[in-house]
Amino acid sequence: MSVRDLAQAIRSGHESAVAVTQRSLDAIAAQDGEVHAFLDVQAEQALAHAAEIDAAVARGEDPGRLAGIPVALKDNLCQRGEVTSCASKILAGWRPPYDATVVTKLRSAGAIAVGKTNMDEFAMGSSTENSAFGPTLNPRDLSRVPGGSSGGSAAAVAAGMVPLSLGSDTGGSIRQPAALCGVVGVKPTYGLVSRYGLVAFASSLDQIGPFANSVADAAELLEVIAGHDEMDSTSLADPIPQISAHLDDGVDGLKIGLCSDLLNGCDEEVVASVRHAAETLAGQGAEIVDIAIPELGFGLSAYYLLAPAEASSNLARYDGVRFGNRVDGDDVTAMNTATRTQGFGDEVKRRIMLGTYALSAGYYDAYYGQAQRVRTMIINAFAAAYGKVDLLLGATAPTTAFPVGDKVDDPMAMYLSDICTIPTNLAGHPAMSVPFATGADGLPIGVQLLGPGMSEERLFAAAHVLEKGARA
Amino acid sequence: MSTLPEGWNMVVGLEVHTELKTNTKLFCGCANLFGDEPNTNVCPVCLGLPGSLPVLNATAVEFAIRIGLALHCDVRPSTFHRKNYFYPDQPKDYQISQYDEPINAEGYLDLPDGTRVRIERAHMEEDTGKTTHLGGTGRIHGSDESLVDYNRAGVPLVEIVSGPDIRSAAQARAYAAELRAILVASGASDGRMEEGSMRVDANVSVRRGEDAPFGTRCEIKNLNSLRSVQRAVEYEALRQITLLEAGGTVNQETRHWDEDAGKTHTLRSKEEAYDYRYFPEPDLVPLDPPAEQIAAIGAALGPMPAERRATLLALLGEGASDAQVDQALSAVEQGLDRFALAAIDAGAPALLSVARVANELAGTGAAGEQLPEADFAALLLMEHAGELSATQAKAVLGDLVAAGGGDPKEFAAQRGFEQLDTGALDAVLDEVIAAHPDEWARYCEGDDKLAGFFTGKVMAATKGQADGKAVNAGLRARKG
Numbered sequence: 001m002s003v004r005d006l007a008q009a010i011r012s013g014h015e016s017a018v019a020v021t022q023r024s025l026d027a028i029a030a031q032d033g034e035v036h037a038f039l040d041v042q043a044e045q046a047l048a049h050a051a052e053i054d055a056a057v058a059r060g061e062d063p064g065r066l067a068g069i070p071v072a073l074k075d076n077l078c079q080r081g082e083v084t085s086c087a088s089k090i091l092a093g094w095r096p097p098y099d100a101t102v103v104t105k106l107r108s109a110g111a112i113a114v115g116k117t118n119m120d121e122f123a124m125g126s127s128t129e130n131s132a133f134g135p136t137l138n139p140r141d142l143s144r145v146p147g148g149s150s151g152g153s154a155a156a157v158a159a160g161m162v163p164l165s166l167g168s169d170t171g172g173s174i175r176q177p178a179a180l181c182g183v184v185g186v187k188p189t190y191g192l193v194s195r196y197g198l199v200a201f202a203s204s205l206d207q208i209g210p211f212a213n214s215v216a217d218a219a220e221l222l223e224v225i226a227g228h229d230e231m232d233s234t235s236l237a238d239p240i241p242q243i244s245a246h247l248d249d250g251v252d253g254l255k256i257g258l259c260s261d262l263l264n265g266c267d268e269e270v271v272a273s274v275r276h277a278a279e280t281l282a283g284q285g286a287e288i289v290d291i292a293i294p295e296l297g298f299g300l301s302a303y304y305l306l307a308p309a310e311a312s313s314n315l316a317r318y319d320g321v322r323f324g325n326r327v328d329g330d331d332v333t334a335m336n337t338a339t340r341t342q343g344f345g346d347e348v349k350r351r352i353m354l355g356t357y358a359l360s361a362g363y364y365d366a367y368y369g370q371a372q373r374v375r376t377m378i379i380n381a382f383a384a385a386y387g388k389v390d391l392l393l394g395a396t397a398p399t400t401a402f403p404v405g406d407k408v409d410d411p412m413a414m415y416l417s418d419i420c421t422i423p424t425n426l427a428g429h430p431a432m433s434v435p436f437a438t439g440a441d442g443l444p445i446g447v448q449l450l451g452p453g454m455s456e457e458r459l460f461a462a463a464h465v466l467e468k469g470a471r472a
Numbered sequence: 473m474s475t476l477p478e479g480w481n482m483v484v485g486l487e488v489h490t491e492l493k494t495n496t497k498l499f500c501g502c503a504n505l506f507g508d509e510p511n512t513n514v515c516p517v518c519l520g521l522p523g524s525l526p527v528l529n530a531t532a533v534e535f536a537i538r539i540g541l542a543l544h545c546d547v548r549p550s551t552f553h554r555k556n557y558f559y560p561d562q563p564k565d566y567q568i569s570q571y572d573e574p575i576n577a578e579g580y581l582d583l584p585d586g587t588r589v590r591i592e593r594a595h596m597e598e599d600t601g602k603t604t605h606l607g608g609t610g611r612i613h614g615s616d617e618s619l620v621d622y623n624r625a626g627v628p629l630v631e632i633v634s635g636p637d638i639r640s641a642a643q644a645r646a647y648a649a650e651l652r653a654i655l656v657a658s659g660a661s662d663g664r665m666e667e668g669s670m671r672v673d674a675n676v677s678v679r680r681g682e683d684a685p686f687g688t689r690c691e692i693k694n695l696n697s698l699r700s701v702q703r704a705v706e707y708e709a710l711r712q713i714t715l716l717e718a719g720g721t722v723n724q725e726t727r728h729w730d731e732d733a734g735k736t737h738t739l740r741s742k743e744e745a746y747d748y749r750y751f752p753e754p755d756l757v758p759l760d761p762p763a764e765q766i767a768a769i770g771a772a773l774g775p776m777p778a779e780r781r782a783t784l785l786a787l788l789g790e791g792a793s794d795a796q797v798d799q800a801l802s803a804v805e806q807g808l809d810r811f812a813l814a815a816i817d818a819g820a821p822a823l824l825s826v827a828r829v830a831n832e833l834a835g836t837g838a839a840g841e842q843l844p845e846a847d848f849a850a851l852l853l854m855e856h857a858g859e860l861s862a863t864q865a866k867a868v869l870g871d872l873v874a875a876g877g878g879d880p881k882e883f884a885a886q887r888g889f890e891q892l893d894t895g896a897l898d899a900v901l902d903e904v905i906a907a908h909p910d911e912w913a914r915y916c917e918g919d920d921k922l923a924g925f926f927t928g929k930v931m932a933a934t935k936g937q938a939d940g941k942a943v944n945a946g947l948r949a950r951k952g
Contacts, residue, residue: 076523077523078521078522078523084522084523086522091522094522096516096521096522096523097516097521098516098521098523098524100523195525196523196524196525197523197524198523199522199523200522200523200755202754203754203755204754230527231525231527232525232527233525233526233527233528233755233756233757234754234755234756234757309751310751310754312556312749313554313556313566313749313751316556316558316564316565316566317520317522317563317564317565319558319560319565321560321620322519322520322521322563323519323521323522331612331613331614332560332612332613332618333558333613336558356749359556359749359750359751360747360749361747361749364749364751368751
């Protein structure tokens, strides 16, 4: 049943929010011992909220568009009074005194928050193995990673524990785990969804987005969380795209670029799936053109300077002074050092060091400055491409889900799993991964659709076409 | 002007931080208030809690533009940067500041002595919290415990950086005083150095001769009054000269002014200087105020101190004494010249108006500034008309300030300050003269100093109700 139908059943009193929530909690209880998608399950609060929704319906009120729908939240989204740890020891047990804007919006739409999902520490990683609280496993094959950094949110939807979840995508952290877990994952236009209350990794790249079992469900969730927020200066003032209303627009007459630079380094079966996806779109009236955007090849290098640079500054505040965990020292400097040495994991430290170096006097221009110029070049290259085509098509991830432990000792190999997703973040554009095929290992393959800023209506319509033609 | 040894010159530039008197902080809605209970005016944003984001305060931008325009700056499109360094008073461990694209640049400030000091920039940034170190050394390293109050964290600041155009300690003081008067006149800041709402750092170097290249500079911090600005700059220049004359070299460093000891000492050397790793603040968008807004802010600015000094001195006239000119300058510096102008406008003499403002009203502090100018003018007209003696006028001024304004005639009546009629004064005069025949004889022989003696006696006899001028006139008339 679609999220819209389920919410409708609850809003009309044909289904109970408590029962739906209980089913979700039961599914979590049954599977999460193995999958470990959740860091914290808010069973009591969720059931109490669901009871309020049912009571509101009984009083004849409409609790909202997502009434009674269980939603899981990535653990970097602030929820008032609920532990928000970013899967880091340094924030273990920290309870924010405020709600992220998306959390407020979900609640006013009647959605039920059921818990916080596992992630790579501070969203730095591509396998959810960098969590300080143990990895999440791929529910399709427990020997494989779910991708990352939003691996918990992807796995929770893929395992049927929740119909919807939220993640954050800085360089592919929604789309890549969506592809590896076989669900829909969306990175919206930068500024479409407020970042207020999203614990920052790389502020100019971070964006919150939905995971869902279908394109239509993802649209329901995105429409609820989107919109201007005066608490986020980078939030767009544009009207919210009418995604659901345009879901059946089709692709007839659209020009879609099959981008060879978004297939580089991908397994053959992944490349073949993308080509099949192109055929599916063509079969529905789209004109497919081959397009090369060689500038995208520089995206990974630029990203691994810009994102760590911003992270080195964003993560400075975890100093043991005001919140989070403190390790005592003889003086304040010793306390800061001990706190950060013990509180942060290896990957976080690696990126803080990379970023600190990239911003240092004498190195700034060669590293951060150069990366900014590459970013501008990529933005211009995308603009030129979107002058010729309406959307771009490529791979989401180079491979299907890889085995747990496979890349933990090889950061560069891990970074390469985001090679196809990173350029979109640098440009601030929307992109989404749609499950489209199954690999030889029986694991899902996702394909990626990309569009220019605020093209979500067109993007989802094309994704909807792909979904219907999927060969999974 | 300078007391430096023969042949030596100093070169000084000042960096002044001023808090803006907005209702709320620079990036959040918390109250911008001095003196509240610690950590009461705080929220997720100014505490730098994970996930929080800054939103720029539009009034702070307007105030920054006022300061820029008052300093003849070019108001430009600007951006914010992050200045990264670890310190417990810095909630995010970075400060949001402006770096290579400040909102105001390339202005100037003319000192009362005619010297033009260039203003390189006047940019916006956020203030830090306040640390208190208890026990042990009393400093951050080596104290028993440290307390942090984040009420001040995120309070809007403008940092005004002068060119290296100041050539003496007295000029440094004059610059700080003039800048303070301009800040107050712009309405953007209250300029209270003692409360820390205006803070001055001085960059000082010395050289032999006026055309020699600049020497190595030291930055002096902790200058909490105009007096310390002058003393610290003088001390530091002399310290550097002594060092150089003894064959030493000046190290580029940051030094701390110890007001009690009257000395500077090393805070940190150039090698220990932070690498702030500035980079563009990704949480804020570029700032580009429309030309119409800038023009409207400029049009609404009142006259600045230089213009107001000229106005007041012109009203005093050529014949004013040095002391009277000083009174006028002091009235302007303290932003109280509007009271003198109101009184003069109403018909009171300029000298009297300026004297009462500089000598009496200035002494009443912040309460005096709240007095309606019209009430002050009415009081001076009464004094001028002889309805109140000088002593009485000063007493009534005190009452007016305490009450926050009112009709001076009513306060005079409450105090029983009814002016003596001519008949009553004549009677008292005759009595006093009759009681002191010797003094009267000497006065009549030309000892004018005794006029004061008789005036005093009359005042005592009338409990101060006689008008001094009328007493003098009566004495002269009887002398014949």
